[in-house]
Amino acid sequence: MSSKMAESSDDQNLFNCPICLHLLNNPVTTICGHSFCMDCLNEFWDRDNQKGVYSCPQCRQTFSPRPALSKNTVLAEVVERMKREAPESGTDSPVLSFAVSGDMECDICTETKQKAIKSCLTCLASYCESHIQSHYASPALKWHKLVNASPHLLDQICSQHHKLLELYCCKDQQLICMQCALINHQNHSMTSPAAERQKIQVQLKENQDGLQKEMHQREMKVQEFREAVDTHKGSVETAVEHSEKMFSELISSMEKSRAEITKMFRAQEKAEVSGVEKIMLALEQEISDLKKRHDELGQLSLIEDDIYVIQNFSSFSRYHCSALCNTSVSQRLKFEEIEKVISELKSQLDDLCEQDIVRISEKVPTVHVMVNSVNKKMIKKYLPSQPKTREEFLIYSVDLKLNVPAYSSLSEGQQICVKV
Known part of the structure; x- marks a missing residue:
C-alpha cells in the first residue's frame, strides 16, 4: 500500500x-x-x-x-x-520560493534550490517549506529542535567531535558538546547556551547604558564648549569695540597702535577658538564612535542565535574613551583688566603707548576657554604650535621707540625705531 x-x-x-x-x-x-x-x-x-x-x-x-x-x-x-x-x-503542494542571492538554500533540493525557512539543530541541515513538513509530521523527527534558517549552522558544531554545541562550560568559558563534557570538562560547572545568553544580555545592556552615559557626557561637554566659545567671542567683541572707541580718540600717531591691539585680540581669539573647535571635533567623533558601538551592541542583542551571540560578544570589547571629557571650561571670559589698560592709554603720551602695548600683549594670551586641562599633552596636539618661522613671530611684533641721549652721536630728540 x-x-x-x-x-x-x-x-x-x-x-x-x-x-x-x-x-x-x-x-x-x-x-x-x-x-x-x-x-x-x-x-x-x-x-x-x-x-x-x-x-x-x-x-x-x-x-x-x-x-x-x-x-x-x-x-x-x-x-x-x-x-x-x-x-x-486535497490541497496543492506548498508554495515555495526560489533561493536568490543572500538566501539560505534548502539542503535537500537537488535541481532547483528553494529558499530554506528552517534549520534543524539535530540534523544540522536547512529545509525549504516543502521538505520541512516531514519534521512536523513524522513522530521520529518532530522532537528535533528547529530554528529559523541560519547561515551560522556549521558554527554550532564541535570541530573535534562533530556534534552539536549544546553546553557552556562556565569554568573554561567555552561552548562544548556532550562528548567534550564527558572527556575534557569533568566536574566543571555547566549551563545551557540559553542561560549563558541571558547573562550576556545583561552585560550587553550594561555596556549600552555605559555607552549612552559616555555619549551624554560628551554631548554636554560639546554644549559647554559651544557656550564658552560664544561667551569668549562676545567678550572679544566687547574688548575690540572698547579698544576701537578709545583709539579713535587718540591722535593719528596712535592709529597703528590701535590696529596692533585689534590684531592681538583677533590672533588670540583665533588661537583659542581653533583649539576648542579641534577638541569639539574630537569629542563629536567619539560620540559618533560610541553611537556606532551602541548600535552594534543593540543589533547583537537582537540576534536570536545564542551561539552566534556568545561567539561574537568577546569581539565587542568595551570602548575606551579619551580624557577630553574632563577638560574644564571657563564660563567667565572677561577682558576687564585689558580694557582698563586700554583706557589708560587715552591719557598717556606716545613714549608710554608702546610700553602699555607690551603689557596688553602679555595679558591677551592669558584669557583661555579651557581651564585646568586634565592632560596637557593630549590638549597640546589640538592647539597651535609655538612660533618658529619669521612670519609666525611677526604676528606678535611691536615697534619700540628709543629716546637717544643728548651726548650720543645722534642729534638730541632723535629716536631709533626697532621692530621686535
Missing part, C-alpha cells in the same frame, strides 16, 4: 510546474520539451522583455523571438484525470 502511495506521489511530482510547484494548470510545453503552467511561463518571460532573449526556466535553453504558447491538450487531460482519481490528496 505504501509503495503504491509513493509511486502516486512520484507521478504527481512529474506533473508539477517547475515554477510554482503545483499541479500543471493550463499546461504548455516549450520547444525543449519542458512543461509549465501557461500563466507561470508568461510571467517568467515577461521579466525578459527588455533583453529580447527568452530562456527555459528549467534547462535554460534560449529562444528568440519569444515563442507563441499553445495549451498542451493531452497533458492537460492527464492532469485533470489525476485530479479526479486522487481527490483525497
